[in-house]
Amino acid sequence: MVASTKTLDALRSIGLNLYERKIFVALLARGVATAGELSQIANVPRSRSYDILESLAEKGFVVVQPSKPIRYVALAPKDALERTKDNLNKKHDEVVERINSLKSSPIVTELETIYKEGLNLVQPFEMTGTIKGRHAINQHLNSLFKKAAKEIKIVTTEGGLNELYSNHYNSLKRITKRGVKLKIVAPVSDTTPVKAFSEIAEMKNTKEPLNRVYTIDDKHMVFALTDDKKVHQTQDVAFWAQSQHAIRSFVEPFFNNVWTG
DSSP states (O other), X not given: OOXXXXXXXXXXXXXXXXXXXXXXXXXXXXXXXXXXXXXXXXXXXXXXXXXXXXXXXXXXXXXXXXXXXXXXXXXXXXXXXXXXXXXXXXXXXXXXXXXXXXXXXXXXXXHHHHHHHHHTTSOXXXXXXXXXXXXXXXXXXHHHHHHOSSEEEEEOOHHHHXXXXXXXXXXXXXXXXXXXXXXEEEOOOXXXXXXXXXXXXXXXXXXXXXXXXXXXXXXXXXXXXXXTTTSOGGGOEEEEEEOHHHIIIIIHHHHHHHHHO
C-alpha cells in the first residue's frame, strides 16, 4: 500500500526527510525486512538505506534485529510515535542540562572573551543582518531587550503591540523595574493591551498605520521589512543593525516626530 501525500507530509512535519519517510512506509508494509529489500521497495539508493534505517532506529521508528543479514522490524505507528516523542523529550532534557552546565562554567567566560576580542576587529557597519521568521525576530528582540541599560523605544502596529505583549511583556516589566525607560508608540484599540503597558511604559496613541521599529540604548535598531498584516509569520523579515549613526540620523528623528506628532 502506498502512503498518501497527506500522510507523507505529516511525517515530514515531525522531522522525517524524504528517504526516511519512504523507508518507514515500506517497512510498515513489510513488517520485517533487510536494508536491501527496503531500498528496492522504497526506490531509495541501497548505499543510503543503512544510514536511513540507523537514523530511524535512533528516532524510535524501527527496531533492529541482530541477525545475518541485519533485519529491521516495524513498530505499530502509535508505538513508534510515542517512542519518538519520548526520545525527543529525553534528548531535549539532556541538551538543556548541558546548556545550563555550560552557562555556569569557565567555558562561557572563554567564549565571551573570544567574542569581545572579535568585536574589536569588526567595523560598525558590519554588525548588520536580516532576520527571517517571527519567532527568530522575537528571539533576537528578547536578547537585545535584556541588554538594555537606559532606554527602549518602540514604534509598532496594532498587531505588533499585541505580539509584544504576548512575547515580551514579562521581560520588559522586569527590565523597567531595574530602571530602563520604555517608550511605545502604537495604535490603541479595544483589542490592544494598553492598560498593561501603561503600567511599565510611556504610551502614545497613533491612528496612522506604522511600521515596527525598535531601538535599544541608541546602539541597536530593528525594523520590519514586511507588513505583519500581509505576510505569514514564517515569512516576516526584519533588519537589525548595531549603529549609533543610523539610529541618530534616521530612527531618532522618525521616533521623535511620531512621539510629538
